[in-house]
Amino acid sequence: MEPVYSGKTKDVFALENGNYLLKFKDDCTGKDGVFDPGENSVGLTIEGVGDVNLRMSIYFFEKINAAGIRTHYVSADLDDTTMEVLPAKVFGDGLEVICRHKAVGSFYRRYGQYIEEGADLPAYVETTFKNDELGDPLVTKDGLIVLGIMTGEQYDALKDMTQKITQIVADDLAEKGLVLYDIKFEFGYDSDGEVILIDEIASGNMRVYKDGEYIDPMTLSKLFFA
Numbered sequence: 001m002e003p004v005y006s007g008k009t010k011d012v013f014a015l016e017n018g019n020y021l022l023k024f025k026d027d028c029t030g031k032d033g034v035f036d037p038g039e040n041s042v043g044l045t046i047e048g049v050g051d052v053n054l055r056m057s058i059y060f061f062e063k064i065n066a067a068g069i070r071t072h073y074v075s076a077d078l079d080d081t082t083m084e085v086l087p088a089k090v091f092g093d094g095l096e097v098i099c100r101h102k103a104v105g106s107f108y109r110r111y112g113q114y115i116e117e118g119a120d121l122p123a124y125v126e127t128t129f130k131n132d133e134l135g136d137p138l139v140t141k142d143g144l145i146v147l148g149i150m151t152g153e154q155y156d157a158l159k160d161m162t163q164k165i166t167q168i169v170a171d172d173l174a175e176k177g178l179v180l181y182d183i184k185f186e187f188g189y190d191s192d193g194e195v196i197l198i199d200e201i202a203s204g205n206m207r208v209y210k211d212g213e214y215i216d217p218m219t220l221s222k223l224f225f226a
Helices: 049-066 105-111 141-146 152-174 217-224
Strands: 002-006 010-014 020-024 027-031 042-045 073-077 082-085 095-102 120-129 179-189 195-198 206-210 213-215
Touching: 020 049, 049 073, 049 082, 049 152, 049 217, 095 152, 105 120, 105 179, 120 152, 141 152, 152 179, 152 195, 206 217, 213 217
Parallel strands: none
Antiparallel strands: 002 010, 010 020, 020 082, 027 042, 073 082, 095 120, 095 179, 179 195, 179 206, 206 213
16 A cells, blocks of 8 residues: 555555555544534544444445445445545545535525525535635535536536435434434546545534434434444
8 A cells, every 4th residue: 555645534545456545533623622523623533433434434335326326435444444445536626515404504604694594405505615724615616617627517417416415314314313404525536527426424524413403423423323
């Protein structure tokens, strides 16, 4: 294996077969020792968080692949907390895609003048550039096309995949009495320009409620695998 990149919560290695290996860490984003998935820096280490993030990612990647939606997932090794993935290029310097079922968080902060907090949203999709210094700025479909980040066809595929994947996750959580408010994904594209889901699908990337109460990511992981 050849080290490629050391990230906040995962390290990336190149494999001889052309694929990549993601090593999940126990490091978490946060501030002042408090876990916060919205923070842009590592704030603490929680033993076992890498394991539960990998377990949830395996669970959903396998379900999404089975639904015929393309992802970078190949296989995983729970003993080593690693996941083998297909090579993919990110859009620009990294693009995050959020799908919202409820008006909360930054959506409500921006648009609270026009909507009640917690109101239903029709699988609303928004895209943001990964840029810590600029606070992950929003970008529209037209913006992505004008900037040469992706084609209109790629955006349409990304939006369609996002909504379908979000519904898969939401339906699964609903079976456990949990309500998905919103979820964050990352997408890339393969050598043919085809859009694929990349990174991870973990509790820290979704906002989930039970009986009207927010469930923090570590508690969510425990409830999910109970």
